Amino acid sequence: MRVIVRSFAAFLRAAVGTMLQYRGEIILWAIWGLINPAVLYAIWSAAAESNVDQTLAGFSRGQFAAYYFCIMIIGHFTTAWDAYELGYLIRSGSLSSQLLRPILPIWSALAANMAYKITTLAFVGPMWALFFWIVRPTFDAAPWQIVLGIVATMLAGLLNFLLGYVVALVSFWSPKLDAVGEAYFGIGMVFGGRFAPLAALPGILYQAAYILPFRWMYAFPAELMMGKIKTPAEALSGLTIQLVWLLGIVFVFRFGWKAAVRHYSAVSG
Amino acid sequence: MRYMRAIRLIGLFTKVNIQNLAAYRFDMYMRIVVSILHLISELIGVYIIFSNTQDVRGWKWQHMLVLVGVYRTVAGGIRIAIVPNMRKLLEDIREGTLDFVLLKPVNAQFLVSIREIVIYRAVDVMLGLSIATYGCIKLTGQVPVAQAIVFTATLAAGFMIVYGVWLMLGTLCFWFVRVQNIEMVFWNVFEAGRFPIDIYRESVRWTLTYLIPLAFITTVPARALISGDMTASPSTVAWGFGLAVVMLIVSNRFWRYGLRHYSGASA
Numbered sequence: 456m457r458v459i460v461r462s463f464a465a466f467l468r469a470a471v472g473t474m475l476q477y478r479g480e481i482i483l484w485a486i487w488g489l490i491n492p493a494v495l496y497a498i499w500s501a502a503a504e505s506n507v508d509q510t511l512a513g514f515s516r517g518q519f520a521a522y523y524f525c526i527m528i529i530g531h532f533t534t535a536w537d538a539y540e541l542g543y544l545i546r547s548g549s550l551s552s553q554l555l556r557p558i559l560p561i562w563s564a565l566a567a568n569m570a571y572k573i574t575t576l577a578f579v580g581p582m583w584a585l586f587f588w589i590v591r592p593t594f595d596a597a598p599w600q601i602v603l604g605i606v607a608t609m610l611a612g613l614l615n616f617l618l619g620y621v622v623a624l625v626s627f628w629s630p631k632l633d634a635v636g637e638a639y640f641g642i643g644m645v646f647g648g649r650f651a652p653l654a655a656l657p658g659i660l661y662q663a664a665y666i667l668p669f670r671w672m673y674a675f676p677a678e679l680m681m682g683k684i685k686t687p688a689e690a691l692s693g694l695t696i697q698l699v700w701l702l703g704i705v706f707v708f709r710f711g712w713k714a715a716v717r718h719y720s721a722v723s724g
Numbered sequence: 725m726r727y728m729r730a731i732r733l734i735g736l737f738t739k740v741n742i743q744n745l746a747a748y749r750f751d752m753y754m755r756i757v758v759s760i761l762h763l764i765s766e767l768i769g770v771y772i773i774f775s776n777t778q779d780v781r782g783w784k785w786q787h788m789l790v791l792v793g794v795y796r797t798v799a800g801g802i803r804i805a806i807v808p809n810m811r812k813l814l815e816d817i818r819e820g821t822l823d824f825v826l827l828k829p830v831n832a833q834f835l836v837s838i839r840e841i842v843i844y845r846a847v848d849v850m851l852g853l854s855i856a857t858y859g860c861i862k863l864t865g866q867v868p869v870a871q872a873i874v875f876t877a878t879l880a881a882g883f884m885i886v887y888g889v890w891l892m893l894g895t896l897c898f899w900f901v902r903v904q905n906i907e908m909v910f911w912n913v914f915e916a917g918r919f920p921i922d923i924y925r926e927s928v929r930w931t932l933t934y935l936i937p938l939a940f941i942t943t944v945p946a947r948a949l950i951s952g953d954m955t956a957s958p959s960t961v962a963w964g965f966g967l968a969v970v971m972l973i974v975s976n977r978f979w980r981y982g983l984r985h986y987s988g989a990s991a
Contacts, residue, residue, distance in 0.1 A: 490912050505778070505779055511776050638761055641762075645765065651776075657775035
């Protein structure tokens with residue numbers, strides 16, 4: 456345990472250093488996370504205003520603004536790219552050296568992930584404030600909802616990171632399967648409530664979204680923070696379900712990782 | 725004579741690129757799968773939006789299908805020749821290998837614009853055009869033959885604008901060598917063209933029409949293909965064409981200016 460903590464701290468320091476070195480390029484990655492929710496806010500608020508009662512799926516224009524403001528922030532803190540990257544690490548052979556270390560490669564991936572989120576904050580933070588100021592969202596959240604929303608966002612970040620990593624394990628069997636990362640991302644967009652709030656999903660998509668884990672990564676923390684989830688009981692049961700998913704995915708990871716490493720044969724030096 | 729030679733060169737580069745592709749077939753299939761996934765997600769998006777509302781600022785689901793198709797067509801077209809060539813140009817400037825291009829007895833701007841042709845991206849164009857045509861048929865009950873000419877013209881104008889933007893971005897690389905990630909900025913802005921610009925507020929719409937002419941790249945061609953009261957007005961089409969010509973001239977001037985600044989690899 457102490458080894459893990461000390462190594463992780465070292466990984467994190469190194470990763471922050473690397474990110475600061477490439478700060479210009481990293482900011483370019485972060486821009487998408489700003490533009491995409493802003494564009495989706497525009498389409499949904501325009502759609503809501505075309506309806507007679509000025510609302511859509513129970514959201515007014517101001518509530519769409521609040522929802523996408525939350526999604527913008529949650530999207531930043533939950534972002535993970537291992538589903539795309541692990542295949543490349545295997546193809547290029549750089550995973551081999553990571554496997555020699557007495558600590559799982561997932562820890563250095565987690566450190567890089569956290570370093571990205573911390574270092575880009577100085578750029579995206581002011582942009583969030585700007586978006587807030589332009590779109591004037593209607594929030595009706597009490598302090599407890601915001602506090603629990605922050606907890607839910609952190610759990611959501613872990614959830615997306617771990618599930619993405621588990622999905623990425625497919626690349627041990629087929630390292631050129633780039634479509635896996637794209638499909639994982641697209642499914643998260645639709646069923647997580649990033650493209651549209653879950654209440655706006657039609658019939659079968661709505662039912663699928665309630666079974667799949669993605670709503671606990673985006674829609675749940677967003678609805679909590681904007682005040683759509685009214686009772687503490689609802690909020691606490693949501694947090695519990697997040698934890699259950701998290702434990703389940705950790706369990707799958709432990710087995711999946713063992714099987715993957717057993718299957719691993721290095722591609723190149 | 726000169727034109728024959730240009731066409732022969734394009735043919736030659738296309739042939740070489742197809743031969744290169746044959747060596748990386750799995751990669752090609754994978755990319756086609758990914759672009760089909762993107763198209764599916766865009767169609768699901770339209771389905772979700774219009775299961776909640778009849779129209780968005782005058783755009784009905786059929787109109788939106790046309791726009792999705794046009795967006796895919798343009799995105800595919802850009803990836804056939806514009807982006808791959810500019811990516812190679814940026815790489816050549818950085819590595820210093822642009823010298824080899826400049827030494828050839830062909831116009832340098834022409835040569836840097838035709839070296840890479842990713843022919844399988846035509847799949848995107850075909851899928852996009854099919855979706856757009858389907859949207860038109862659902863709207864009027866017939867294939868939009870009459871609109872096809874204006875549509876092709878606006879589409880060409882859109883590509884000319886994108887090409888001009890890219891040539892200028894590429895030329896910037898003569899001064900700022902490390903701008904290779906500029907491609908990401910381009911696609912990020914392009915993302916806003918997935919939806920009609922009418923959904924944005926006045927100031928954003930103005931910006932996307934005059935400052936960053938995204939409107940002429942997706943919304944205007946889509947409107948040109950749609951008949952009825954949503955169709956693009958002749959003045960809009962003319963504006964787009966004028967802008968395209970201006971972009972070509974300005975980018976050509978800028979390229980030549982940048983080239984005079986280029987001091988070669990060994991400097």
